[in-house]
Amino acid sequence: MSTAWQFREATLQDVDNLVALEQRCFDYSRMGARSFKRLLVAPSAHIYVCEQNNTLIGYYLLLTRKNSQRWRLYSIATAPEARGTGLGRALLEHAIEVARVNAAISLGLEVKTDNTTAIRLYEKLDFAVIDLLPGYYDDGTDGYRMRLSFTH
Incomplete structure (x- = not known):
């Protein structure tokens, strides 16, 4: 795992880079600027980005529902040049930890x-x-x- 990876919550200033990453990573069901802008201000959405050398190289989007402890990993993306480096696993582990810290009972x-x-x-x-x-x-x-499942 690279120590140069920086994880943080996404902001509206990340929208263009998030859309560009979507375009590079997916050939189906891509999210556009409007969706990212809506989700970034929605209390039910949690978007985190990963940067390396001030370049966005990955992100994930968790969705929640009011009065539910079941969280959903809606999207996760790793820049093509960062694949095979362990970044996908690091993003997923970060998402799992965010869900756990926020009292989720499962992540789907x-x-x-x-x-x-x-x-x-x-x-x-x-x-x-x-x-x-x-x-x-x-x-x-x-x-x-x-x-x-976080409960056994």
Whole structure:
């Protein structure tokens, strides 16, 4: 893990860089500036960015609902040039810690069934597949719903 990574809560000044990272990382279901701006001021959204040398190289978005302790990892992205460095795991571990500190009882997510790299990472951090979501993604790809429970 690089000690040069800096994690912090995202601000409205990050919107352009977040949109640019979305464009570089995803070819489906991309979020635009309007969505990021709305989420950055929403009490139910928690967006954290990771920077290296003042360059945004990753982010994640957690969503919550009023009166619910079940949190959702809505999006997580790692810049292509930072893949394979452990940044994805560091982002995910940071997200898990934020959820735990805020008294979540679980953290759920959806992932494309063909995204084996992400699925392996989630499983290493004790997420389990709890549901198959046929045709879940815009391109018709199936998804898995996965969950990490903080209560045993």
